[in-house]
Each structure stands twice: as C-alpha cells, then as structure tokens.
Amino acid sequence: MDGILDYNFQWAKMFSGEPALWMWEGFTTTLQISAIALVGAMLLGIFICILRMTPFKPLRWFALAYTEFFRNTPLLVQIFFWYNASHFVIPAGINEWMNDLYYWFPGPFAVLGHEFVGEWVLFNVELITGVIALTVYTSAFIAEEIRAGIFSIPKNQLEASRAVGLSFLQGYRYVIMPQALRIVIPPLISQALNLIKNSSLCMVIGVTEMMFQATQIESYHAIPFEAFSVALMIYLAISLVVSFCITMYNKHFMIQVMY
Incomplete structure (x- = not known):
C-alpha cells in the first residue's frame, strides 16, 4: 500500500511531447486497421455465408471448414501464422513494395494544443498481415x-x-x-467492438497500435500507470461511441420501418 500511495503520478507527460505523439499515432493506427478489417470481414463473411447456403456440396464443405477452423483457433496463433507465413503467401515483390509505401501527414498540425510534424507509415508488412488475420478471423463469426x-x-x-x-x-x-x-445488427455490433479490441493483439508482430505505443511509453518514460490508463480509456471511449452510434441508427431504422 505504501508503494501505491507514494507513486508520483505524472499525467501531464501523457499530453505533451513524445508520449502524446506516440499515443496519437497508436490511436490512428488502431482505427485504421479496425476499419479496414471490419469492411473486409463483412464482405468476406457475406461471401462465406453464401457458400454455406449454395447447393454445390464442395463449396458448402469448404465454407464449413473455413468457419470451423478460424472460429476454433486462437486469434493470437493466427496472427503469428499470417506474419511468419507472409513471405510464402505474399510474393516477395509485393512485400518490398509494401515496405516502401508511406503516407505523409499534411503537417504541421495541432492536437490538444501541441504541434506534430513528421512522416507516418500507412502500409507495411506488419500492418497488412495484422489486417488479414483480423479480417479472416472476424469474417468466420460474421458468416455464421x-x-x-x-x-x-x-x-x-x-x-x-x-x-x-x-x-x-x-x-x-x-x-x-x-x-x-x-x-x-446487434451481434454484428458486438463483432465490430470485438474486432476493435482484438486489434490490440497486433502489437505482438510490431503493429504500432495503442497497446504497442503504451508499452513504448512505459519503457522510455517510466509512466506505466498513466500510459495504460489512457489506452484503456481510449478503448472504452471507442467502444461506447460505436455502440451509441449504431444503436441510434438501428433505433431510427426500426422506427421508419414500423411507420
């Protein structure tokens, strides 16, 4: 108890300098991979659902094997599989092209009164393989x-x-x-929220999302409580905003249908 009471909280560090910049980059990366994976999972899930209902038995068996395999294996294992097998699945030329694909922020820009300038990697092998793993894993649940x-x-x-x-x-x-x-719609909302939260597992392959950045802040600035608390609050805020927006849309849609 004495250690907790004696801890010197440094919340100001989280909203200035490197910690603020790193957390902002983690936030945007989390939204990016979640949005891309969600769109891909919806499209792939609908396609797999159609295959499950086709009268052609080989396609039905393939779709059944797909859903059973990806629903019943851990996402973390799938992420490592896609990452370590990417040089077999993705041609070497495409891997090199992805490593050289960058996006520049139209800086300088300000967040919370602080100015940020610099380049930011939009696509790379780690991000692509993380999106693939999230897409494939979530699409199996959406299809069912x-x-x-x-x-x-x-x-x-x-x-x-x-x-x-x-x-x-x-x-x-x-x-x-x-x-x-x-x-x-309700279970799809749950899958969208699960995908956003599952994106934190992509840190294990070097995707610079929020958990990766929180760990980096803890290592370089020695403020673990503040870093992970902010990450938790951001995840909570994203989940609440997504739930509220889709619930309001669903409510509005239902009222229009009833009338």
Missing part, C-alpha cells in the same frame, strides 16, 4: 451470424416472394436479406 439471421426468417416468405413473381435471387435480395440484416 448472417446465416443464423437468414434461417430465422420463415421459409414461407421466400415462397410467397416467388408466388408474386420474384426470382430466387430477388426474393433473397428484397425480402429475406433486409429482414435478416435487421435481426443480426
């Missing part, structure tokens, strides 16, 4: 949730759509899918 949403719609609705002249694909597009997507 969308499939469950489709199966929750009574079959007679598809039959009724065919009876009024819609084709099979039109019935799914205009009747089944709109209802299924409304049903799966």
Whole structure:
C-alpha cells in the first residue's frame, strides 16, 4: 500500500511531447486497421455465408471448414501464422513494395494544443498481415451470424416472394436479406467492438497500435500507470461511441420501418 500511495503520478507527460505523439499515432493506427478489417470481414463473411447456403456440396464443405477452423483457433496463433507465413503467401515483390509505401501527414498540425510534424507509415508488412488475420478471423463469426439471421426468417416468405413473381435471387435480395440484416445488427455490433479490441493483439508482430505505443511509453518514460490508463480509456471511449452510434441508427431504422 505504501508503494501505491507514494507513486508520483505524472499525467501531464501523457499530453505533451513524445508520449502524446506516440499515443496519437497508436490511436490512428488502431482505427485504421479496425476499419479496414471490419469492411473486409463483412464482405468476406457475406461471401462465406453464401457458400454455406449454395447447393454445390464442395463449396458448402469448404465454407464449413473455413468457419470451423478460424472460429476454433486462437486469434493470437493466427496472427503469428499470417506474419511468419507472409513471405510464402505474399510474393516477395509485393512485400518490398509494401515496405516502401508511406503516407505523409499534411503537417504541421495541432492536437490538444501541441504541434506534430513528421512522416507516418500507412502500409507495411506488419500492418497488412495484422489486417488479414483480423479480417479472416472476424469474417468466420460474421458468416455464421448472417446465416443464423437468414434461417430465422420463415421459409414461407421466400415462397410467397416467388408466388408474386420474384426470382430466387430477388426474393433473397428484397425480402429475406433486409429482414435478416435487421435481426443480426446487434451481434454484428458486438463483432465490430470485438474486432476493435482484438486489434490490440497486433502489437505482438510490431503493429504500432495503442497497446504497442503504451508499452513504448512505459519503457522510455517510466509512466506505466498513466500510459495504460489512457489506452484503456481510449478503448472504452471507442467502444461506447460505436455502440451509441449504431444503436441510434438501428433505433431510427426500426422506427421508419414500423411507420
């Protein structure tokens, strides 16, 4: 207890100089990899869901193996797999090109009254492999949730759509899918939030997201409590903002449908 009471908190360090810059870079990197992976996971998840429902058995078996494999293996192991196998999966020329691809901040710019200038790596092998791991892992869960949403719609609705002249694909597009997507919005929100939080695991392969930067701040400036507290609060704020925005959109959408 004496050690805790005697600890000299240095919150000012977190909002000035290198710690503020590093945490800002970690924040933007976290948002970047989460947004890219979420879009990719949605598209890939819908595609895998379609394969799960196709009458062609080899495609169904492939989709089933895909979802079972990636849902039942740890994400951390998958991240290491993609990172260490990237030179087998990604051609060497593309690896070199990604290492040379940079984005420059249109600086100088100010955050919280502090000015930042410099270059920032937008794409590199570590970031790409982290996005691939998050995308593939999350898409397996999304595929199953969308499939469950489709199966929750009574079959007679598809039959009724065919009876009024819609084709099979039109019935799914205009009747089944709109209802299924409304049903799966809550679990999709949970998957989006899980993806944002899971992005912190990418620090193990050198992606400079928030946990990586918090660890770096702790090592170089010896303020572990402040660094990890700020990282925790940022993760909490992101989760609350995403939950609130999507919940409000869902509520507005439901009201319009009812009327």
